[in-house]
Amino acid sequence: MSLEWLVIRLLESMCRMLWGFAPRMIPHIVRRLGPGRSVFWFAANMPRLLLTMHVLGPLRTHLAAVAISLHNGCTYCAYGHAFALELIYLRDRGHLFPVDARTIATWQDMAPRALARRLRHVLEDAGLHAETLWVDRTLALAAGSRPVDRDEARIAHLVRMLGRMNRIAVEAGVEPDEAQNPVNKNAGLKLRYAQLRAASGEA
Known part of the structure; x- marks a missing residue:
């Protein structure tokens, strides 16, 4: 039983408690960064991500993550955050988001202005x-602009955090899995989502 195996299982367990599943990304992160650096990276970044969710709200945070991941050409992260956005939107608004996560995740090759x-x-x-203003500012930050206030500094942290995850996911060819938010554990909501998408012909 190696240290790498133990760290993978530890991080998978943490994500399973938080989101209800073990992301396919975890083994790739640990193998790329090494066991010790992986633990440090998660310890340094996950609390800040959760705080950003609290301050900016989950919908805006996931929207920023989608924009950043698409900017970086990462289907895996774009899908995980877009699906989370979809579920949160359905829970809060009572109807489907206009475009499904799988479609959104295919926009990773678009030019920045078109995106x-x-x-x-x-x-x-x-x-x-x-939220349209946040799309513009998020993409500007992803392209290298400096944050002008605390909220933008939170997005700038997402740019750095997701930048590393996006690179690892793209290079490893990781396939999308589930929504990267606690709402993913809501089985009833996910069933309703699947039924509505099926009824709309988009399942």
């Missing part, structure tokens, strides 16, 4: 007009 337009259009269709 920004596409995301703004979807958010407007969803009635999330205030």
